[in-house]
Amino acid sequence: MSQCDVGYHRRMARWQPDxxxxxxxxxxxxxxxxxxxxxxxxxIAARAGLDKRTFYRLFGDKREALxxxxxxxxxxxxxAVTETDAGPFEAVVAAxxxxxxxxxxxxxxxxxxxxxxxxxSPELQERELRKTGSLAAAVTAALRARGLDETTATLATxxxxxxxxxxxxxxxxxxxxxxxxxxxxxxxxxxxxxxSAPTETP
Amino acid sequence: MSQCDVGYHRRMARWQPDxxxxxxxxxxxxxxxxxxxxxxxxxIAARAGLDKRTFYRLFGDKREALxxxxxxxxxxxxxAVTETDAGPFEAVVAAxxxxxxxxxxxxxxxxxxxxxxxxxSPELQERELRKTGSLAAAVTAALRARGLDETTATLATxxxxxxxxxxxxxxxxxxxxxxxxxxxxxxxxxxxxxxSAPTETP
DNA sequence: CGTCCGGATGTCGCTATGTGACATCACTCG
DNA sequence: CGAGTGATGTCACATAGCGACATCCGGACG
Numbered sequence: 440m441s442q443c444d445v446g447y448h449r450r451m452a453r454w455q456p457d458x459x460x461x462x463x464x465x466x467x468x469x470x471x472x473x474x475x476x477x478x479x480x481x482x483i484a485a486r487a488g489l490d491k492r493t494f495y496r497l498f499g500d501k502r503e504a505l506x507x508x509x510x511x512x513x514x515x516x517x518x519a520v521t522e523t524d525a526g527p528f529e530a531v532v533a534a535x536x537x538x539x540x541x542x543x544x545x546x547x548x549x550x551x552x553x554x555x556x557x558x559x560s561p562e563l564q565e566r567e568l569r570k571t572g573s574l575a576a577a578v579t580a581a582l583r584a585r586g587l588d589e590t591t592a593t594l595a596t597x598x599x600x601x602x603x604x605x606x607x608x609x610x611x612x613x614x615x616x617x618x619x620x621x622x623x624x625x626x627x628x629x630x631x632x633x634x635s636a637p638t639e640t641p
Numbered sequence: 642m643s644q645c646d647v648g649y650h651r652r653m654a655r656w657q658p659d660x661x662x663x664x665x666x667x668x669x670x671x672x673x674x675x676x677x678x679x680x681x682x683x684x685i686a687a688r689a690g691l692d693k694r695t696f697y698r699l700f701g702d703k704r705e706a707l708x709x710x711x712x713x714x715x716x717x718x719x720x721a722v723t724e725t726d727a728g729p730f731e732a733v734v735a736a737x738x739x740x741x742x743x744x745x746x747x748x749x750x751x752x753x754x755x756x757x758x759x760x761x762s763p764e765l766q767e768r769e770l771r772k773t774g775s776l777a778a779a780v781t782a783a784l785r786a787r788g789l790d791e792t793t794a795t796l797a798t799x800x801x802x803x804x805x806x807x808x809x810x811x812x813x814x815x816x817x818x819x820x821x822x823x824x825x826x827x828x829x830x831x832x833x834x835x836x837s838a839p840t841e842t843p
Numbered sequence: 844c845g846t847c848c849g850g851a852t853g854t855c856g857c858t859a860t861g862t863g864a865c866a867t868c869a870c871t872c873g
Numbered sequence: 874c875g876a877g878t879g880a881t882g883t884c885a886c887a888t889a890g891c892g893a894c895a896t897c898c899g900g901a902c903g
Binding site for chain 2: 526527528561564565566568569572590591593594595597598601602604605609626629630631633634635
């Protein structure tokens, strides 16, 4: 947490121009070229013109180089949930739609490439799961700050996150063209249909 | 996958009496005594009277020693979902209740100890997330085998899993005494309440 | 009975992860 | 100009995880 969403100190900006950013870029390139497991932290550092040890000072982990955006997502999510009066589930869904519009909308290709990398490595999948979980915790906390009880907040968050995941999977899948935000709204409606009808025997 | 749910070959049973089981037990003890990160694979193997290399032949990972039960959970879950005619969400919830009764009911203390270990280590949390995810994938597949479409199956599974997680958290928390199965039913009802009311502005 | 076979285990060695301790270097401030 | 501060590099090290090879056991078979 500490070293991961700091960005970089103002002081250091001209000293080493965006070391963190260069490492992220180098990692992304190498992961695409050789795959995650075939890439060494030393390789990444070398391509960025830095040392292995510097990488570990800026990222806690080899995996973290791929997940720097999650801090930003959390900000948007928490703010959106905090600023609305809608019911818990609706608030979370709306927050995810806002993330979709502000952070993902015009980056389909980039997101697809990133997703391909993640899907190629179990380790990265685990990390993504953890990031998602910590995002969820933040959203739940924001909901609770609005006066909701723990269980309601958790259920709303998790349901909203599920909706997002399904919509995201559709969006990232090849051949999709609908905007993510619209997909989220659709999936949310489907969820309601499934959970609200307690009976049905096909 | 390959070496992890094999159990142990019949042939080897008397050859090395339950090497796998002894390693699991040794790992569990050591994780409780010193913590996960302070425990070395060599330590675990030594306590079981075996070699580090043998550990890696039976488990893919240091973490895997704690997650051998998940194969069994998957079996019960898939079977329960397959054998029922109920609607997707109900089917998943019912399956989790069955798991609760058959696999967790009389092991509260053990489950608590295990949970404490997992919560003390981010690495283990990630692995648990992954296990949960793979369980979910299996359930979704079982649902699809019943003729449901991908999205419905996924939403039902994920919602059911969310219900389980919340109920499980309540059950494991100190001071709880209600049976897990009952808690699951309660939480499922709460989820319905949240998602089925599209409007509300407090 | 002896021998040979196959699977389980041990041994050795190696690469890569991640970290602590210490040295350096550039820049800034007094 | 000298001291201090923060970013970086260097070195050493414990551990994870894995490939290759040696070994050892019980059982099948002549």
